[in-house]
Amino acid sequence: MMYINNFIFAFICTIGFAILFNVPKTSLIKSGFGGALGWTVFTLFNYYFDSIVMATFIASLIIALIGEVFAILEKRPLTVYIIPGIVPLVPGFGLYYTMLSILERDYDLAISYGSESLLIAISIAGALTIVLSLNSYRKQRKKI
Template sequence: MLYFKHFIFAFISTVGFSIIFNISRDCIIKSGINGAVGWIIYIIFVEHLNSPVMGSFFGALSVGILGEFFARRFKKPATVFIIPGIVPLVPGSGMYYTMLAVTEKRFIDAAEIGSETIFIAAAIASAIIISISTAKIIRESRAKRLYK
């Protein structure tokens, strides 16, 4: 039941950002599913490995892979599915608590929270780059085999 709640809330937040980003109507539900799946994978990794960085990496990797799949399947740009899909994974609370610790002059806490936030952001960026690059390599290798 807990995963279902997480799925629904992540789906709603992703759909909301899809509307804000002015994504076409036929892609809104698909991008919502993409974001919700990425969030569920994040939750599973955080629960089992107790690592928000690894959870963010694998959640973003799944968002990137599923976004590329949706892009090929529905003939749309991959960014239509990937950008709203990573919104639930963005470490907004980490950024907030880092700034809060700085303003309260708790610099050690700010360094700890801030460094974890930076690692999470880097993990998300790395996962998206890996998924997009892998999809491009696969497409190019298929095109080479097709034209030989």
């Protein structure tokens, strides 16, 4: 039941961000689905493997793959589906606590939060890079 609630709340959250980013109305549901599925995958992997970085990488990979499929089917830019879907995974809490720890002069905790946030950001970028590279390879093979 917890995963269904997570899916619903992430769906609503992703649609909210999609509206903020002026995603076309016809793409809102698909964008929300991608973000909700990504967040659900994130919570599943984080629970079972207890690694927030790996869970973020897998969830970003799923969001990028789904966004790629929707972009091809709907003939829209990939960013319409990926950007709102990735927003729930961005490590805002980690960056906030990093800055708070620096202000409180607790540098060990700041390094811990900061390094985790950096690894999460790198895992998001890595997953997106992999999927975009696969798409580029697919387009090159199609031309041949």
